[in-house]
Amino acid sequence: MSELHDECGVFGIYKNDEDINIVDETYLALYALQHRGQIGAGIAINKGGNMVYYKDHGMIPEALPEFELNRLGTGNIALGHVKYSSGEAVDHENLAPLVMRYIKGQLAICMNGCLTNYHELRDELNQGAAIFQSNGDTEIVSYLIARARINSATIEDAVIEAVNKLKGAYAIALMSPSKLIAVRDPMGIRPLCLGKIGESFVFTSESCVFDSLGGEFIRDIEPGEMLVADEQGIHSYKFAESKKTALCLFEYVYFSRPDSVIDGVSVAKARQRAGKLLAQQHPVDADFVCGVPDCGIESAIGYSMESGIRYATGLIKNKYIGRAFNDRKKNNEYLMRIKLNALKHNVEGKRVIVIDDSILKGATSKHIVDLLKSAGAKEVHMRIASPMFMNPCYLTSDTTPKEDLIASRMSNDEICSYIGADSLGFLSPESLHEVAKECKLDFCDACFTGNYPVDITDTTRADKYSHKIKQ
Numbered sequence: 423m424s425e426l427h428d429e430c431g432v433f434g435i436y437k438n439d440e441d442i443n444i445v446d447e448t449y450l451a452l453y454a455l456q457h458r459g460q461i462g463a464g465i466a467i468n469k470g471g472n473m474v475y476y477k478d479h480g481m482i483p484e485a486l487p488e489f490e491l492n493r494l495g496t497g498n499i500a501l502g503h504v505k506y507s508s509g510e511a512v513d514h515e516n517l518a519p520l521v522m523r524y525i526k527g528q529l530a531i532c533m534n535g536c537l538t539n540y541h542e543l544r545d546e547l548n549q550g551a552a553i554f555q556s557n558g559d560t561e562i563v564s565y566l567i568a569r570a571r572i573n574s575a576t577i578e579d580a581v582i583e584a585v586n587k588l589k590g591a592y593a594i595a596l597m598s599p600s601k602l603i604a605v606r607d608p609m610g611i612r613p614l615c616l617g618k619i620g621e622s623f624v625f626t627s628e629s630c631v632f633d634s635l636g637g638e639f640i641r642d643i644e645p646g647e648m649l650v651a652d653e654q655g656i657h658s659y660k661f662a663e664s665k666k667t668a669l670c671l672f673e674y675v676y677f678s679r680p681d682s683v684i685d686g687v688s689v690a691k692a693r694q695r696a697g698k699l700l701a702q703q704h705p706v707d708a709d710f711v712c713g714v715p716d717c718g719i720e721s722a723i724g725y726s727m728e729s730g731i732r733y734a735t736g737l738i739k740n741k742y743i744g745r746a747f748n749d750r751k752k753n754n755e756y757l758m759r760i761k762l763n764a765l766k767h768n769v770e771g772k773r774v775i776v777i778d779d780s781i782l783k784g785a786t787s788k789h790i791v792d793l794l795k796s797a798g799a800k801e802v803h804m805r806i807a808s809p810m811f812m813n814p815c816y817l818t819s820d821t822t823p824k825e826d827l828i829a830s831r832m833s834n835d836e837i838c839s840y841i842g843a844d845s846l847g848f849l850s851p852e853s854l855h856e857v858a859k860e861c862k863l864d865f866c867d868a869c870f871t872g873n874y875p876v877d878i879t880d881t882t883r884a885d886k887y888s889h890k891i892k893q
């Protein structure tokens with residue numbers, strides 16, 4: 423139950439089947455991507471060059487009510503987005519897709535990721551008298567495309583010129599009046615894949631979407647690749663060759679759904695492997711092993727398989743907490759109590775091993791140990807299916823500063839004592855790469871090791887979201 427904030431999720435569909443409703447398909451896809459963002463959601467529809475959209479705050483049913491979906495009607499291309507951001511002001515303008523009018527008509531765009539040269543690009547655009555509606559990365563990218571389009575022969579050329587100015591992590595989906603386009607950053611930090619529903623082409627963040635829609639996964643989009651869907655089919659353009667790749671390892675630890683396959687590796691399998699490695703590295707005698715829902719479950723199963731200690735449910739998660747509740751109750755401790763409860767019947771009088779995906783600030787882990795002990799657990803041994811999270815991530819939406827990361831200022835034993843566990847063990851940094859060893863890409867593991875795959879010269883990420891206040 424990571425304290426790291428989720429990623430965003432992107433989806434785009436180019437319709438080639440008469441009988442599918444692309445609004446319905448996009449709506450269902452966003453449900454499958456809901457775990458990547460709960461702050462807001464949006465859908466944009468392209469009706470032969472005329473774009474309409476609806477976006478709002480909240481989880482899918484709150485953000486996209488049926489009467490608004492009906493109002494969108496139907497079209498030939500669609501984009502969808504779920505948003506999570508702890509840093510960006512949660513204004514309507516920061517929700518996506520962003521739909522704009524420019525020299526060639528309309529353009530809609532959404533993205534997952536974070537630009538490390540945001541300030542530089544924004545300052546440059548400001549000097550050209552750009553007028554921003556939002557304070558997010560997506561608008562920067564749309565401006566760059568619009569500017570490049572003035573002298574480009576095609577939208578493809580304009581997008582390539584624009585993304586070659588970007589630094590950082592991004593998975594972008596956009597639609598021009600006649601094309602659907604997807605772009606993955608040169609190091610492949612953020613995931614993005616291609617699939618089909620019937621004969622219609624789909625670009626999306628995770629492969630679980632194809633299972634939900636009864637579609638077919640075709641392949642991952644390569645790092646530095648742009649794919650274009652139009653009436654002739656799919657076209658691939660390699661816009662950048664990077665010497666290194668750096669897929670975010672946290673996709674396997676926490677961001678992605680267990681039923682997704684990211685760059686050739688099943689997320690569920692990677693989590694089970696992490697659990698097995700944890701059992702080898704931090705064995706302990708206990709009555710049963712349980713996982714913190716949702717991301718600790720598969721690792722707990724792996725720990726159980728390797729150790730021979732039976733798996734059982736120790737914690738129950740309330741799955742029905744929407745944004746309205748979050749707004750109403752700002753008190754974190756109260757929120758955690760509603761989100762999670764211990765299963766007293768299983769826990770009472772037992773020695774429990776509890777597996778979680780990560781520890782950031784430590785408050786959630788402390789609460790979990792407290793819950794289990796209050797339910798009568800005799801011993802609570804916490805095991806973490808990732809290494810100590812010691813460094814801020816500048817490549818996701820999260821803005822947790824280093825001083826708030828408990829592992830950056832406390833040892834294993836000190837954290838154990840702080841959270842009140844009987845023992846604590848983290849996966850070793852070396853073995854984390856083992857969990858997804860078949861992956862064809864190298865990894866970013868910077869939050870554990872401090873080795874960032876891109877130059878992080880601007881560490882004032884939080885400032886970038888305060889443009890509105892400054893202005």
Ligand code: SF4
Pocket residue numbers: 611669670671672673814815816817818866867868869870
């Ligand atoms: S620093 Fe961590 S969370 Fe951020 S991209 Fe790298 S592996 Fe992922």
